[in-house]
Amino acid sequence: MRLPKVIRPLWLLALAAGSALISYGSVTYFDAEELPPFVIEKLPLPMEEVWMTALKSHVVAAAFALPACLLLALAFVLKRFPRIHRWLGRVTGGVVLFVLVPSGFYLSLFAKGGLAGTLGFMLSGAIVAFAMVRGVLTARAGDYVAHRRFVMHVLGQMAVAVVSRAMMLGLDAAAFDPERAYLIALWVPVLGSVALVELLVPRPSRRKHHEAVSRPVVSDAREPGLGVAV
Amino acid sequence: MLASLASASPSESEAKAVIQKQLIAKLTAKEEKHSRFSRAYIPPQVRRVRVTDEVAKTDEKGGEFMTFAVDAHHGFNEEAPAADSKSWRKDAIVGCVYVESGEVFVKKNDKFVPGGMLLGKKTTPAPEHVCVAKAGEQVAAAQ
Numbered sequence: 160m161r162l163p164k165v166i167r168p169l170w171l172l173a174l175a176a177g178s179a180l181i182s183y184g185s186v187t188y189f190d191a192e193e194l195p196p197f198v199i200e201k202l203p204l205p206m207e208e209v210w211m212t213a214l215k216s217h218v219v220a221a222a223f224a225l226p227a228c229l230l231l232a233l234a235f236v237l238k239r240f241p242r243i244h245r246w247l248g249r250v251t252g253g254v255v256l257f258v259l260v261p262s263g264f265y266l267s268l269f270a271k272g273g274l275a276g277t278l279g280f281m282l283s284g285a286i287v288a289f290a291m292v293r294g295v296l297t298a299r300a301g302d303y304v305a306h307r308r309f310v311m312h313v314l315g316q317m318a319v320a321v322v323s324r325a326m327m328l329g330l331d332a333a334a335f336d337p338e339r340a341y342l343i344a345l346w347v348p349v350l351g352s353v354a355l356v357e358l359l360v361p362r363p364s365r366r367k368h369h370e371a372v373s374r375p376v377v378s379d380a381r382e383p384g385l386g387v388a389v
Numbered sequence: 390m391l392a393s394l395a396s397a398s399p400s401e402s403e404a405k406a407v408i409q410k411q412l413i414a415k416l417t418a419k420e421e422k423h424s425r426f427s428r429a430y431i432p433p434q435v436r437r438v439r440v441t442d443e444v445a446k447t448d449e450k451g452g453e454f455m456t457f458a459v460d461a462h463h464g465f466n467e468e469a470p471a472a473d474s475k476s477w478r479k480d481a482i483v484g485c486v487y488v489e490s491g492e493v494f495v496k497k498n499d500k501f502v503p504g505g506m507l508l509g510k511k512t513t514p515a516p517e518h519v520c521v522a523k524a525g526e527q528v529a530a531a532q
Contacts, residue, residue: 187424194509197427199506200430203498324427
């Protein structure tokens with residue numbers, strides 16, 4: 160299944176704008192004088208300093224990782240600057256696996272919505288970690304069809320940050336109960352992203368897999384990280 | 390004597406005015422500064438203050454206070470929902486106000502903390518006597 164071509168750039172643009180908005184709003188976490196609302200509603204916290212460190216690490220890692228993933232998904236970057244694609248991929252993989260996911264797991268223990276909130280964030284983090292590791296391994300093996308599929312799952316879960324916030328605004332406008340809205344806005348994009356990637360990104364068939372391994376030069380239609388909107 | 394004491398006690402409207410000034414107005418101003426594109430709670434469209442004590446209570450240190458609740462309303466297209474509308478989320482904030490000193494305390498995890506906490510100020514839990522009526526008054530209120 161393929162989406163109209165216009166949707167993909169619009170979707171990437173929307174994610175870039177959402178990422179910029181989130182990063183801009185997160186500057187307040189570094190204000191030593193005043194606590195932002197997201198921190199206030201968590202208080203009191205056991206080991207508050209540890210939580211704050213995890214939050215700041217997560218915010219910085221996400222502010223880098225989501226735009227980086229968007230750059231990695233651009234055909235232009237892959238075609239014109241393949242070395243930059245590779246190096247940016249390596250750095251992003253490191254940031255995601257060693258900062259974003261571990262800090263996210265810790266923060267999920269204190270998530271709103273109780274166990275359902277914690278499990279939602281943990282599932283998202285687990286998908287990101289698994290897909291990123293598989294994405295790295297398949298890229299190293301030259302299996303770019305599979306690589307694209309795995310990194311699209313990473314991007315799909317990263318997109319949850321933007322989609323979830325947009326859904327929360329929409330549900331608030333519809334006067335939904337805030338607790339319920341929070342959980343809906345978490346679980347729907349987490350599961351929806353998995354479903355969309357599974358639906359839209361072609362699975363590597365045995366033949367394609369063989370071709371990808373033996374012929375790593377990418378074509379327009381089969382570039383890793385391209386041709387799909389999640 | 391009783392009459393003079395009663396007139397010295399803060400009224401509901403005075404309590405509401407202090408809560409509005411010391412808490413709600415500052416909270417609204419703070420919320421306007423922060424991005425709504427966040428995982429933090431989304432500020433309500435409108436809040437209303439209810440003073441839940443008919444008369445002021447006295448704590449162990451002699452301070453007079455009144456308990457209150459703040460209800461919140463979310464959603465668009467209803468600037469001023471009816472008072473009995475089910476769309477009000479009741480008790481979004483609960484606490485007590487010392488009208489004379491202008492101090493507002495809010496309940497957080499069964500403990501009272503200065504209202505400044507909701508404004509992002511670093512605070513410590515309020516002393517034990519705060520917002521707790523002295524023993525005799527609690528019995529009288531129960532009866």
